[in-house]
Amino acid sequence: MSTNPLKILLVASEAVPFCKTGGLADVVGALAKELSRLGHEVRLAIPRYADIDSRRFRLLPILPEMKVNYGGQTFTGSVFRCPYPGTDLPVYFVDEPNFFDRPGIYGPGRGDYPDNNIRFAFFNMATLWALKGLDWRPDVIHANDWQTGLIPALLQHHPEVASDPFYQGIRTVFSIHNLAYQGNFDKWTIPNIGLPWSVFTPDGMEFYNQASFLKSGVVFSDALVAVSPTYAKEIQSEEFGAGLAGTLSGRADSLYGILNGIDTEEWNPEGDKEIAEPFSGARMQGKAACKAHLQRRAGLPEKPRVPLVAMVSRLIAGKGFDLITEALPELLALDAQYVVLGNGEPAYEQALVEAAKAHPDRLYIQVGYDISLSHQMIAGADLFLMPSRYEPCGLTQMYSMRYGTVPIVRLTGGLSDSVVDASPASVRDGSATGFQFAPYTAEALVDTVRRAVSVYTQDPAAWARLVQNAMAQNHSWAKSAGEYVELYRGLIES
Ligand code: ADP
Numbered sequence: 001m002s003t004n005p006l007k008i009l010l011v012a013s014e015a016v017p018f019c020k021t022g023g024l025a026d027v028v029g030a031l032a033k034e035l036s037r038l039g040h041e042v043r044l045a046i047p048r049y050a051d052i053d054s055r056r057f058r059l060l061p062i063l064p065e066m067k068v069n070y071g072g073q074t075f076t077g078s079v080f081r082c083p084y085p086g087t088d089l090p091v092y093f094v095d096e097p098n099f100f101d102r103p104g105i106y107g108p109g110r111g112d113y114p115d116n117n118i119r120f121a122f123f124n125m126a127t128l129w130a131l132k133g134l135d136w137r138p139d140v141i142h143a144n145d146w147q148t149g150l151i152p153a154l155l156q157h158h159p160e161v162a163s164d165p166f167y168q169g170i171r172t173v174f175s176i177h178n179l180a181y182q183g184n185f186d187k188w189t190i191p192n193i194g195l196p197w198s199v200f201t202p203d204g205m206e207f208y209n210q211a212s213f214l215k216s217g218v219v220f221s222d223a224l225v226a227v228s229p230t231y232a233k234e235i236q237s238e239e240f241g242a243g244l245a246g247t248l249s250g251r252a253d254s255l256y257g258i259l260n261g262i263d264t265e266e267w268n269p270e271g272d273k274e275i276a277e278p279f280s281g282a283r284m285q286g287k288a289a290c291k292a293h294l295q296r297r298a299g300l301p302e303k304p305r306v307p308l309v310a311m312v313s314r315l316i317a318g319k320g321f322d323l324i325t326e327a328l329p330e331l332l333a334l335d336a337q338y339v340v341l342g343n344g345e346p347a348y349e350q351a352l353v354e355a356a357k358a359h360p361d362r363l364y365i366q367v368g369y370d371i372s373l374s375h376q377m378i379a380g381a382d383l384f385l386m387p388s389r390y391e392p393c394g395l396t397q398m399y400s401m402r403y404g405t406v407p408i409v410r411l412t413g414g415l416s417d418s419v420v421d422a423s424p425a426s427v428r429d430g431s432a433t434g435f436q437f438a439p440y441t442a443e444a445l446v447d448t449v450r451r452a453v454s455v456y457t458q459d460p461a462a463w464a465r466l467v468q469n470a471m472a473q474n475h476s477w478a479k480s481a482g483e484y485v486e487l488y489r490g491l492i493e494s
Contacts, residue, residue, distance in 0.1 A: 001155075002489070002493075004042045004381075005040050005041055006140065006222040006485065006488055006492070007040070007041045007140070008035055008040055008041070008042045008043075008044050008138055008139065008140050008142060008204045008425075009042075009044075009045060009127075009131070009140070009141045009142065010028055010031065010032050010035075010042065010043070010044045010047075010125055010139060010144070010451075011014065011044070011045045011124075011142070011143050011144070011148045011151065012024060012025075012028040012044075012045075012046055012143075012147070013047065013105065013106075013120065013123070013144075013145065013147035013148065013275070014027040014028065014046065014105060015029045015032070015044060015046050015091075015455065016030075016055075016094075016263075016266075017085060017428070018045065018046060018052045018057065018213040018326075019051060019105055021105055022314065023177065023260070023393065023394070023395045024144060024145060024177045024178075026262070026263060026395055027144075027227070027260050027395075028044065029044075029146060029265075029412065030045075030074065030262065030477050031261075031477060031480075031481060032044045032084060032089060032261040032477075033086075033089065033240045034261070034478065034481035035481055035484070036087055036089045038386050038481060038482070038485060039225070040485070042089050043090045043091070043138070043345075044084065044089065044090070044091045044093070044162065045091075045092040045093075045094060045127045045130070045411070046092075046093060046094070047093065047094055047095070047100050047119075047123050048080055048093035048094060048095035048100055048178070049100050049102075049104070049105055050100065050101045050102060050450070050466055051103060051105075051278075053316065054080070054267055056357035057082045057085070058082050058304070059080040059081065059082050059093055060080060060081055061079070061080050061288075062079050062081040062092070062134070063078055063130060063134065064078050064128065065078060066129060067077060067127045068125055068480075069160075069194075069481060070097075070121075070125050070160075070193055070194035071108060071191055071194040071298045071435060071460055072194075072307070073191040073192075075096055075098075075126070076077055077094060077095060077096040077122070077126045077129075077130075078090050078092055078097070079093065079095070079126075079130045079133070080093040080095060080135075081090070081093070082248075083365045083412070084440045086330075092096075092130060092134075092216055094126045094127055094130060094449045095124055096122055096126065096430075096432050097308055098153055099115075099118070099119040099122055099123075099438060100119070102398070105279075112130035114186075117185035117186070117192075117211070117213070117371045118189075118192065119317070120148070120150070120213065121150055121189065121192070121472060123148070123173050124148060124150040124154060124196075125150075125158075126151075127156070128151065128161055131162075131166075132167075134355070137166060137167075137170065139170070139171065139172070139228070140171045140173060140492065141155075141171075141172050141173075142173045142174075142341065142488075143173070143174050143175070143217055143221070143494065144174075144177060145175070145176070145181065145214070145217075146181055146182055146183030146213040146214035146291050147183065147211040149175075149183060149212075149214050149215070149217030150193065150195075150213055150215070150216050150217075151172060151174040151192040152174060152191075152220035152221040152222075153195060153199055153204075153205060153215075153216040154195070155167055155172060155220075155227040156220055157195055157196060157198070157199050157304050158193075158194055158195055158330065159194070159196070159201060159326040160194070168213055170222075170490055171222045171348060171488070172221040172222050173222065173223045173224075173225060173484075173487065173488065173491070174217035174218065174221035174224050174225070174346045175212075175224075175225040175226075175227060176214075176217075176224065176225065176227065176231075176235065176392070177227050177392055177393070178224050179214070179235050179244065179392070180242055180318065180390075181214070181492070182212055182213070182215070182242065182244075183214050184207050184208075184212045184213075184214075185210060185211050185213070186210065186211065187200060187206070187209060187211050190205075192253065200214070200222075203473050204219060204220075204349065205220075207243065207244075211449060215247065216381060217246060218247055218248065219251070220251070221254075221297060222254070222491050223255075223256065223344065223487055224248075224251055224255045224256065225255075225256050225257070225258050225484075225487070226255065226256070226257050226390045226392065227256075227257075227258065227259070227260050227290070227414060228257055228258075228259045228393045228413050228417045228418075229257030229258075229394035229412050229417055230257070230390060230412070230414065230416045230483070231257060231390075231391075231392045231393065231414060231416050232256065232257030234390070234412070234446065236248050236249040236252065236255075236415060237484065238427075240467075245379055256441055256483075256487060258480050258483045258487075259393060259414060259417050259418065259480055260393040260414070261397055261398075261476050261477030261480040261481065262398045262399060262402070262475045262476065262478065263477070263480070264402070264476045265477075266402075266484050267375075267378075267399045268402070269286070269287070269379060269403045269404070272376035272379065274372045274375070274376060274379075275293075275375055275376055275379040276290045276292075276293035276370075276379075276380070277290060277293075281404070281468055281472065284404065285376030287379065287404055289303065290376065290379040290380035291380045291381070291382070292381060293376065293382075294302065294308065294335070294339060294375060294377060294380030294381065295308065295312065295380075295447070297341050297362060297373075298364035299338070299339075300360075300361060300362070301337075303319040303337075305338060305457070307333060307335075307336045307337070307382045307383055307453050307456040307457065308336070308337045308340075308380065308381045308382050308383070309336055309338045309381060309382070309385050309386050309449065310339050310340075310341075310377040310378065310380075310381035310383070310388070310400075310405065311324075311340045311342065311343045311395070312340075312341045312342060312374045312377055312378065312384075313340075313341075313386070313395055314324060314342055314343070314346045315342045315343055315344030315345055315348040315349055315352070315367075316348070317345070317389065318389050318390060319387075319388050319389075320386070320387030320388050320389060320410065320445070321344070321345070322389075322441075322447075323387050323440065323442050323445050324348075324385075325348060325352075326442040326443075327445050327446050328352075328355050330442075330446045331446060332355065332359050332363060332447060334449065334450060334453055335457070336362075336449070336453050337361075337362055338362060339363075339364045339381065340352055340363070340364070340365040341365075341366050341368070341370060341373055342367070343367050343368055343369060343379055349367050352365045352367075353367065355472050365491030374465065375493075378396065378400050378403050378405055379403045381400075381405045382405060382406065383405065383406050383407070383408055383449075383452055383455075384396065384397060384406070384407045384408070385407075385408050385449070386407060386408065386409045386415060387409070387437075387440075387445050388409070388412060388413070389410070389412070389440055390413055391410075391411050391412050391413040391414055391415045392414060392455070393413065393418075394409075394413065394418070397414075397419055397434070398418055398475040399432055399474070401418075401470035401471065401473050402471060402475065403471075404467040404470060404471045405450065405470075406422075406433070406435070406463075406466055406470055407419050407433070407434035407435070407437070407470075408434060408435040408436075408448055408449060408466060409436055409437075410436070410437055410438070410445075411435060411436045411437065419434040419435075419436055420432050421435065421436040422435055422455065422462075423436070427465055427466055427476035428465075430465070430469050431469070432465075432469055433466070433470045433473055434467050434470065435448050435451060436448070442487055
């Protein structure tokens with residue numbers, strides 16, 4: 001295979017540091033940086049939401065007026081640009097104030113905007129238009145999740161795009177970060193975006209008589225990536241396939257599992273500006289200071305020898321909060337402290353807020369989204385709990401390991417691929433990095449927390465080894481980005 005630099009367009013609905021609701025944003029930002037560091041010509045396209053700070057990032061108009069025609073309508077969009085902070089990688093912000101000059105990304109708070117089909121269809125179409133306007137033709141367009149799933153369909157089937165020599169031969173990769181979010185809309189979306197009805201079949205993007213943006217990405221892309229090897233297998237099963245198991249197993253030859261990496265600059269205990277004191281595997285005093293600081297901030301008794309368990313997560317059933325609420329009385333009976341940061345379903349928020357009121361010396365919860373506190377929790381805790389029902393990749397367990405915070409995870413998706421369960425043998429041979437449990441039950445969860453707490457309190461030497469093993473793991477993007485490059489190259493050369 002050649003080693004020529006590739007031209008890669010990453011396209012997504014969110015990317016750090018501009019806008020973020022979840023792991024997708026971390027992945028897109030970090031992958032773009034790493035591909036660029038590997039010497040490729042990478043550009044990134046995201047919508048220009050009103051919440052993006054145009055002044056801070058110094059956005060400049062690059063295509064001030066861009067007519068985008070489809071479905072018998074003409075939209076007037078524009079494209080802004082800035083370099084990705086700290087690099088010269090161009091980031092394009094695709095705008096149309098009717099769609100993006102409003103609060104939030106997918107909706108104003110909880111819930112979605114009712115015209116998300118039209119908003120993201122515009123984003124997909126306008127991104128392709130912008131490439132031509134900028135006269136930059138990528139070798140590969142790497143789309144992510146349903147919000148960008150139309151791009152492969154447009155390239156192949158939109159009459160104007162598919163017949164235009166400019167777009168010929170562009171390969172597409174579609175990454176599935178979460179199959180549960182599918183972007184299924186009224187079927188009249190199809191003519192509205194100028195696609196022919198021929199794409200609306202069970203082999204195409206029809207999903208139970210709806211137009212599915214995710215399925216469009218799944219069926220029309222040249223290659224598919226699930227964000228961990230285990231998730232790539234799981235989504236081909238009825239249990240995890242969210243109605244698409246058959247479609248996905250039909251594409252098994254083109255479906256790859258590539259574990260996400262983490263941004264080791266943003267999540268670095270030695271240089272993290274958000275935490276009380278920096279630390280490293282060789283200098284762990286800083287971690288004790290971070291723990292004390294977190295206990296004070298959470299109003300918990302400042303006890304260095306009581307294990308402190310953190311959760312930073314969306315508060316939804318998929319992340320295991322049904323188990324957590326069920327297990328709370330038993331968890332609170334252990335000699336441990338808990339700090340929770342997150343927002344999501346009101347019932348879980350309320351259950352945790354009430355439990356924290358009843359047990360202020362054991363449990364602290366902050367409802368909300370707070371990046372600075374998320375760093376302080378991950379740095380200051382001893383254990384990080386992630387009892388997800390399913391987890392495509394998960395990032396926080398990898399952030400935690402880097403900060404010597406031992407993850408307790410359920411055996412699913414990327415949690416299976418990134419954590420090795422602690423047994424006396426695996427602690428001794430240096431492979432153990434956390435605690436795992438398999439059955440999705442409150443009982444298994446409590447047993448595993450109890451097991452972790454007892455290693456922490458009864459066997460400090462084993463605990464110290466476990467912490468060092470976890471911190472020594474390399475979850476940087478270098479390896480995963482290399483796998484993506486190999487995949488892109490294989491497509492181009494095929
Ligand atoms: P998902 O994308 O399914 O929510 P991931 O583990 O892949 O789960 O990524 C979640 C990301 O969002 C992590 O960077 C995590 O730190 C962050 N995050 C989640 N909830 C909060 C919160 N309440 N405050 C700050 N950051 C959060």
